[in-house]
Amino acid sequence: MLDLGFMQRALLASILIGTVCGLLGFFVVLRRYAFIGVGISHSAIGGVAIGLLLGLPPLPVAAVFAVAVALGISVVSRRALLGEDAVIGVFFSGSMALGIVLFSLNRGYQQDLFSYLFGNVLAISPTELGALAVAATMIAAVVVALFKEQLFIAFDEEIARAYGHRVDLLDAALLVCLALTVIVGVRLVGVLLVEAMLVVPAATAALWASTFRRQVAISCSLGAASGVVGLGASYQFNLAAGGMIVLVSVAAFFVSLIIARR
């Protein structure tokens, strides 16, 4: 299986994406951003549709769109004094509806829609893999660079603010990283399942470890391992790669739930 060029690329992509999703996922779980992740990932469909309609590369357009949605959710929920979940519901359904309407403009887009909804890591090109590696490295670098401040905000936003940390900017930076990670993950498991890559490895890690260092290490390792094992299983049994990767990750969660004693 590893003799095949497309499998080598898929494997590398799975490791990269699984690792960066595991890293971001630590904060998604810690800060209870799971629903924001769902909102951002589903809104990506709107961005993909705009890209296709304008004849531009869909994922970069979707990245810009997802960042705008993430920051929009943050700004509107702060200004409108509404619950974040309600604001996410508005953005999420609005951008998803936009995507569906735009996709319906041209029946030729239907196949593309399927690949973005469920992922298509086996079709990743060398150029795409290179772009993905650059994006994943940059996201990871930003998260690591701001890690201690993000941890402080997760601990107590008010104390962090009192000591002069720019909480709003740091929040925005985390949301931008989250939006970009979602887009990176769409290639692996698709819009519908990318949330699982953000939440499940990190949630599993929280079952095993009581310190952030160990949780991050376990979350990243599980993300990458789910990618590799899921990809191998999908090749072996000729099943959908995205679905298998997520199923492996979910299986690890339930096994951990039974045996982890933290």
Add this chain to the structure above:
Amino acid sequence: MSDVSDLSDCVVRLEQVTVERAHGRVLEDIDLEVGRGEFVGLVGPNGAGKTTLLKAILGLAPVASGSITIFGRALGPSAADRLSIGYVPQRSAIPRRFPATVADVVMMGRYAQIGLLRFPRARDREEVRRSLDWVGMTDRAGRAVGELSGGEQRRVLLAQALTASTKLLLLDEPTIGLDLPAEQEFYALLRRLQADLALTVICVSHDLVALAGEADQLLCINRKLHAHGNPEDVIHSHAIREAYSCEFDFIAGELARHGKHGGEH
């Protein structure tokens, strides 16, 4: 702001400070001076603006009019302006599964000094060890912070607030939810640290008796400043009854039970 050694003896000065929210004025024309090394207790009924006053001092609540200076300077928004200020907010218990050790949480108090894009160094770890030693939590340094008791968690937050070369310590209801022995233990620790580290302390509490027993000066507010002075004088003043809009009497010896006014420290 980190070097405060050559500055005046007035650590906090508020002049005619008014803070407004959407529903109206929360604080009105507050004048206050807190001298170096003083322990000021801030009391008042619910909704009196006690927390808002602390937040205004910290620059977290915008001031509509008036001025606030800390160590002789207006407090700017940057971390560099706040390096000698420690803050213990009113907060519920730390979630049991929060993934950090006691030492990690105390280290957070130094993050502003460490700076963005930098990691803690040996000196920072030494400061954390020292702060944990001050609050008697050295042996708990490696424990998950969420697993500690309420009283221990307050001491961790105190160590966090002390770890940034702190000279001014602001506390908001630091003993809320603690039983009486834990509350007395916390205040005894606070008084000892205040003396040992030459701290200036401003402490908010709803517990008038406990705070009056500990503080050098008592400040009673209810939107406006109602009384300020020696705790004995303040709690027996007409102004404090006006602020609380009710009559009450303190049982003789109540303050002595709580603190330095006849208590043992």
